[in-house]
Amino acid sequence: MNNNKILMRGNEVIAEAAIQAGCRFYAGYPITPQNEIPEYMSKRMPEVKGVFIQAESELAAINMVYGASAAGIRAMTSSSSPGISLKQEALSFLAGAELPAVIVNMQRGGPGLGNISGCQSDYFQAVKGGGHGDYKLLVYAPYSLQELWDLTMLAFDKADEYRNPVMILGDGIIGQMMEPFYPTAYQKPALPAKDWVLDGCKNREPRVIKSLYMGDGELEMRNNLLQKKYRIMKNNDVRFESYYAEDSEVLVVAFGIVARIALSSVMKLRREGYKMGLFRPVTLFPFPEKELSLLSGKNRQFITIEMNAGQMVEDVRLSVNGRSEVLFYGRPGGAVITPEELQEKILELCNCRNHFIKTELNVT
Secondary structure, three states: OOOOOOEEEEEHHHHHHHHHHOOOOOOOOOOOOOHHHHHHHHHHHHOOOOOOEEEHHHHHHHHHHHHHHHHOOEEEEEEOHHHHHHHHHHHHHHHHHOOEEEEEEEOOOOOOHHHHEEEEOOOOHOOOOOOOOOOOEEEEOOOOOHHHHHHHHHHHHHHHHOOOEEEEEEEHHHHEEEEEOOOOOOOOOOOOOOOOOOOOOOOOOOOOOOOOOOOOHHHHHHHHHHHHHHHHHHHHOOOOOEEOOOOOOOEEEOOHHHHHHHHHHHHHHHOOOOOOOEEEEEEEEOOOHHHHHHOOOOOOOOEEEOOOOOHHHHHHHHHHHHOOOOOOOOOOOOOOOOHHHHHHHHHHHHHOOOOOOOOOOOOO
């Protein structure tokens, strides 16, 4: 890849980034608004001697990914909200068997079949574990096509590093939008050898990949090992961005496409003299709880903005732990928030219409 900017659709950016990162197996099933991913993969995978399968169902697709990963291949699937719901059992199996894989969810409105508009109502499902058992996925929430490219590549590396599924949590807006980005070349880091793959046992002992542990205390020991891994993720892999956080009296917290909308509102309000800032979690698990906690205090309000009925706000409140007031504004069901609407809501909720800051604030 060259270092010149190119123009692509978000879903296609993910697909090409996955191929550049060494993904050689893709299995999926059509559902709007992520259909450009399997469409793109169906053309590109044969060109790089990879495997593309349009499975008979979402359940079949994710279990095919399980098999490919067990054989040591970088594997990916993608879907949208109700399709991801169907994959939850196998996601638990992947995490329990410690198999790396990348799962893309371009969220749509719900519950049920809902609609095909972009939404953020799968936060709980992604972050809290939509399947059974005490497992976690590493979850990235990109807000630009550049991040779609970069984080998709990173997702494959982190999946291999931790032997764990990684989710890209996008939405119908970022999946369908087009903007220029830099298709930076993939640089594979040093990663642990895959000495666990099922690649035939000539001249070695057989290997077993499983998530069933029936012996006395075996499953508890297994769970303890997994929890240790998740703690390492919390220590090493928290990602976030903040804008004007240190001097803000009101700190907006938002992720994904809503953070991009919110940044426009925050910039406009700062130009009008309001001490506003933005905090954007890039990893939803691990959540940047320590970083938010350090920003909390009695002189600062938080307002969480989401395209849902209120999900990430629970983690914001846990992080702040009563040291600041945490407010919420959300629009569920695929309703898109505009910057103008958000400016009005921020001023209304935070009761700061009459709290105009006279000093000029830095806006870059």
